[in-house]
Amino acid sequence: MTEPLNDNDGTERFSTAPAQAADDAVAVPRLGGAGLLRWMWRQLTSMRIALTLLFLLSVAAIPGSLLPQREIDPTKVLQFYQAHKSWAPILDKLQLFDVFESVWFGAIYCLLFVSLVGCILPRSFAHFKAMRAAPPAAPRNLRRLPVHASFRTAAPADETLEAARKRLKGRRFRTAASADASGAASGAWVSAEKGYLRETGNLIFHLALLGILAAVAIGHFFGFKGARLVTEGTGFCDTVASYDTLTMGQAVTASDLPPFCIQLNKFTASYETSHDQFGQPRTFDAYATYRATPTSPETNVDVQVNQPITVNGTNVFLEGHGYAPVVTVRDGTGRVVYDGPTNFLGMDSMFTSSGAIKVPDASPKGLGFQGYFLPTAELSGIGMPYSAFPAAGNPMLLLIPYAGDLNMNGGESQSVYTLDTGKMTRLDVKSKTNASAGNALAMTVGETDTLPNGLGSITFDGVRQWAQFNIAYDPGQPIALGSAAAAVAGLLGSLGIRRRRIWVRVTEQEDGIRLVEVAGLARTEGATPTAEVTETAEALAAALGTVPNEDTVPNESLDDQPQRTTDTRTGASA
Amino acid sequence: MTINETFAHYSNLFIALALVAYAVAFFAYCAEWAFGSRSRLGAKAAAVGHQAAAPAVERVLETAGGGSSGVTVLTRIADEQEEPTIAGSSLRAEAIGRFAVMATVIGFALHAAGVLFRGLAAHRVPWANMYEFSCAAALAMAFAYVVLLATRRRVRWLGLPVTFIVLLTLGLAYTVLYTDAEELVPALHSYWLYIHVTAAVLSTGAFGVATVATVLYLLKSASEEGKLPRLSGALERVPSSGALDRTAYRVIAFIFPLWTFAVIAGAIWAEKAWGRYWGWDPKETWSFIVWVIYAAYLHARATHGWKGRAAAWIALAAFACVMFNYFGVNTLLTGKHSYAGL
Ligand code: HEM
Numbered sequence: 069m070t071e072p073l074n075d076n077d078g079t080e081r082f083s084t085a086p087a088q089a090a091d092d093a094v095a096v097p098r099l100g101g102a103g104l105l106r107w108m109w110r111q112l113t114s115m116r117i118a119l120t121l122l123f124l125l126s127v128a129a130i131p132g133s134l135l136p137q138r139e140i141d142p143t144k145v146l147q148f149y150q151a152h153k154s155w156a157p158i159l160d161k162l163q164l165f166d167v168f169e170s171v172w173f174g175a176i177y178c179l180l181f182v183s184l185v186g187c188i189l190p191r192s193f194a195h196f197k198a199m200r201a202a203p204p205a206a207p208r209n210l211r212r213l214p215v216h217a218s219f220r221t222a223a224p225a226d227e228t229l230e231a232a233r234k235r236l237k238g239r240r241f242r243t244a245a246s247a248d249a250s251g252a253a254s255g256a257w258v259s260a261e262k263g264y265l266r267e268t269g270n271l272i273f274h275l276a277l278l279g280i281l282a283a284v285a286i287g288h289f290f291g292f293k294g295a296r297l298v299t300e301g302t303g304f305c306d307t308v309a310s311y312d313t314l315t316m317g318q319a320v321t322a323s324d325l326p327p328f329c330i331q332l333n334k335f336t337a338s339y340e341t342s343h344d345q346f347g348q349p350r351t352f353d354a355y356a357t358y359r360a361t362p363t364s365p366e367t368n369v370d371v372q373v374n375q376p377i378t379v380n381g382t383n384v385f386l387e388g389h390g391y392a393p394v395v396t397v398r399d400g401t402g403r404v405v406y407d408g409p410t411n412f413l414g415m416d417s418m419f420t421s422s423g424a425i426k427v428p429d430a431s432p433k434g435l436g437f438q439g440y441f442l443p444t445a446e447l448s449g450i451g452m453p454y455s456a457f458p459a460a461g462n463p464m465l466l467l468i469p470y471a472g473d474l475n476m477n478g479g480e481s482q483s484v485y486t487l488d489t490g491k492m493t494r495l496d497v498k499s500k501t502n503a504s505a506g507n508a509l510a511m512t513v514g515e516t517d518t519l520p521n522g523l524g525s526i527t528f529d530g531v532r533q534w535a536q537f538n539i540a541y542d543p544g545q546p547i548a549l550g551s552a553a554a555a556v557a558g559l560l561g562s563l564g565i566r567r568r569r570i571w572v573r574v575t576e577q578e579d580g581i582r583l584v585e586v587a588g589l590a591r592t593e594g595a596t597p598t599a600e601v602t603e604t605a606e607a608l609a610a611a612l613g614t615v616p617n618e619d620t621v622p623n624e625s626l627d628d629q630p631q632r633t634t635d636t637r638t639g640a641s642a
Numbered sequence: 643m644t645i646n647e648t649f650a651h652y653s654n655l656f657i658a659l660a661l662v663a664y665a666v667a668f669f670a671y672c673a674e675w676a677f678g679s680r681s682r683l684g685a686k687a688a689a690v691g692h693q694a695a696a697p698a699v700e701r702v703l704e705t706a707g708g709g710s711s712g713v714t715v716l717t718r719i720a721d722e723q724e725e726p727t728i729a730g731s732s733l734r735a736e737a738i739g740r741f742a743v744m745a746t747v748i749g750f751a752l753h754a755a756g757v758l759f760r761g762l763a764a765h766r767v768p769w770a771n772m773y774e775f776s777c778a779a780a781l782a783m784a785f786a787y788v789v790l791l792a793t794r795r796r797v798r799w800l801g802l803p804v805t806f807i808v809l810l811t812l813g814l815a816y817t818v819l820y821t822d823a824e825e826l827v828p829a830l831h832s833y834w835l836y837i838h839v840t841a842a843v844l845s846t847g848a849f850g851v852a853t854v855a856t857v858l859y860l861l862k863s864a865s866e867e868g869k870l871p872r873l874s875g876a877l878e879r880v881p882s883s884g885a886l887d888r889t890a891y892r893v894i895a896f897i898f899p900l901w902t903f904a905v906i907a908g909a910i911w912a913e914k915a916w917g918r919y920w921g922w923d924p925k926e927t928w929s930f931i932v933w934v935i936y937a938a939y940l941h942a943r944a945t946h947g948w949k950g951r952a953a954a955w956i957a958l959a960a961f962a963c964v965m966f967n968y969f970g971v972n973t974l975l976t977g978k979h980s981y982a983g984l
Contacts, residue, residue, distance in 0.1 A: 116945055344824065
């Protein structure tokens with residue numbers, strides 16, 4: 069531990085942080101390889117670098133919130149690519165669509181954690197030693213400490229010191245006494261320190277950060293997560309192929325996925341019908357049936373937001389929902405070439421949903437429909453129909469039909485919600501029921517529209533809903549939780565506990581009178597024990613009796629002459 | 643459960659009355675600044691205050707009975723009682739200042755009643771959309787100030803900026819962000835709403851108070867160096883830069899663990915709702931940024947060459963991120979936290 073009094077600027081060192089000379093950074097020593105390495109290590113584990121790395125980390129996180137991220141929403145990244153064709157590839161090269169998996173983000177936090185280990189481990193050892201060592205001897209001149217109280221007494225030195233030691237020990241200070249407690253003229257002392265738990269808390273906090281990092285790594289390695297849209301009346305089993313998206317840790321194989329099956333029977337939602345928040349959702353319920361293994365009995369559940377179900381140790385969450393209009397498409401030959409629900413994606417609070425119906429196998433030409441589903445269509449006289457409420461009150465499909473090559477065999481992956489119309493021609497149609505829909509089909513349930521040029525027809529049969537289920541397994545979670553709790557506890561200790569020292573010294577004065585000095589020093593910011601020192605002095609004075617002061621300040625000179633005031637209050641106030 | 647319209651109406655009424663009370667308090671604080679005068683005591687402390695170590699002050703303690711206890715105390719720690727005050731030696735300003743505090747406390751009580759009745763009206767915590775978050779964050783800020791007043795008497799210098807910000811926030815909420823009391827969206831149906839959002843709102847309010855102290859600290863320390871001559875008259879009467887810096891630090895050090903807890907509680911909730919405790923959603927990302935910058939602030943205060951003004955700028959950057967996390971993320975970015983009910 070460094071000597072607490074730092075005389076050149078007249079202040080005590082508050083921080084328990086490693087002492088840093090002002091000049092330790094700039095000059096690279098000319099010491100050859102080992103020296104350079106040592107120098108670099110010292111730099112890396114210095115507070116200044118820790119500070120810089122913390123800054124870098126926060127700045128590096130910003131683009132991750134402003135640009136679309138693959139990890140969060142790959143569709144958005146695709147859309148961004150289409151909107152900014154020229155510089156999206158450059159951003160991609162810089163890994164700005166994968167910020168939190170990027171090399172540079174990883175480099176910053178790796179350096180930070182190396183720095184942390186390099187800083188905290190030595191501190192832990194030092195603290196472990198300090199915890200068992202005795203508090204340091206009293207400084208020569210107690211009057212130079214931030215707070216100092218004194219009185220004169222006739223009581224013997226050993227009695228005074230024993231009383232002081234008892235009192236401080238009773239207040240849970242760790243105490244030590246000078247070897248010579250008999251009260252020699254040189255001055256015998258008691259030394260006391262309290263608040264060691266502050267440093268303990270600080271170390272626990274930093275080590276807990278390592279625990280969180282380890283938990284994240286474990287989750288990455290041994291965990292998996294997947295998402296799957298399920299339309300009412302259908303289901304899926306937990307196999308690699310059945311997910312829309314699936315991320316598995318390196319240590320996970322397909323056979324590690326628990327073998328459950330889940331079916332969505334019915335999805336219901338209710339929405340606010342009045343007031344300011346008209347249309348805001350109120351309840352979502354996904355009524356589902358699952359089997360934990362293919363042979364186990366079926367269980368009926370109601371999966372809600374915030375109420376996942378646990379199947380075989382894996383959690384199943386209700387993540388999103390939407391509409392799936394059911395259509396029948398006949399091609400030019402009259403054959404039914406498409407029959408069933410198509411998932412559309414909700415876009416706004418009234419659930420205007422967009423999607424595409426793809427019928428590549430129709431003859432003579434492939435057919436495709438791009439458009440919108442409106443759960444409660446409102447037909448205004450002018451302009452396109454729009455959705456006025458998120459529930460399916462008056463469902464309508466607005467579709468623009470295309471014919472030609474849907475470009476689905478090209479190997480390039482295509483969004484299921486958009487049509488690649490590059491090799492298709494738009495068909496000229498007019499809405500039967502709604503002139504304002506312009507050149508789009510505006511279909512209500514039950515309606516059949518024929519396509520021009522004998523290309524076929526489409527029937528809007530009805531509406532189903534879909535629910536998105538997320539599946540997640542993360543074995544790192546308990547470790548993360550435990551570490552986070554330890555971090556908060558450590559932080560409370562680190563920021564809440566004041567570490568301070570108090571010394572009591574008895575010095576023989578002339579003719580059997582002794583001067584008792586009590587002085588205190590903060591070891592951490594704002595911890596100057598003014599009240600503790602004054603109260604200790606007062607208690608000792610009351611217990612031992614005082615000898616009136618003859619206004620002789622002990623004759624050691626001070627740099628600044630004290631002002632003398634008489635305080636009318638009892639005790640100190642700061 | 644249906645909305646209790648009567649209570650919702652009371653809530654609006656109380657918020658409107660709170661606005662009036664805060665406005666009265668604000669003008670009273672202004673008057674206190676205007677009528678206050680420089681006190682000799684204040685001038686002395688201001689002159690010495692910016693030295694890290696105050697000069698030694700010696701006093702002889704007396705016993706409860708009135709006689710001398712025989713104990714002489716010598717301190718080098720600047721005593722809060724000797725810091726300058728806004729009112730200074732003007733008795734009129736002192737009286738106005740006390741009236742301002744009273745008006746603030748009344749405003750706070752009305753404000754708290756407004757928030758409480760909002761919750762009673764909707765049968766839930768009254769912080770589930772931007773109007774309610776704003777009311778609650780302003781309440782938290784007023785609360786932090788009232789707590790400081792209650793525990794440490796000499797913080798009236800915070801009154802003017804705090805009531806100004808509270809008025810601004812509450813006024814904005816009442817006029818622009820207002821939305822009727824309603825039930826919750828399903829995403830918020832969780833007791834974690836109580837835990838996570840309460841911690842976040844309290845932290846936001848307290849960080850706001852710390853920011854006020856930080857800004858004053860930067861102004862005051864510039865003024866102590868002879869800069870900002872135009873403001874020197876006003877700044878003479880705020881506490882020394884050392885005291886301002888200490889107040890800012892204490893508030894941040896006190897509330898940082900709570901913010902840490904708020905982020906962790908959010909992660910636990912995210913795990914319950916979405917299956918992962920951390921997914922770099924914009925709200926999560928910015929909460930992380932705020933946390934890291936406040937951690938940097940705490941580090942800076944322990945780092946040679948970074949104490950004082952450099953650290954203060956870091957604290958301001960952190961609060962700018964708090965603001966962006968609230969207004970920016972809620973209105974500009976989309977993510978899983980997009981249920982602010984704007
Ligand atoms: C993962 C990044 C880190 C975070 C989030 C972090 C956070 C914190 C926080 C919040 C405090 C305040 C608690 C207190 O004042 O006692 C603190 C203190 C401290 N940190 Fe870190 N820290 C990190 C990395 C580091 C590193 C790399 C070092 C060493 C180079 C370090 C050394 C210290 C020291 C010495 C203190 C105590 C300061 C004092 O005594 O006042 N920290 N840290």
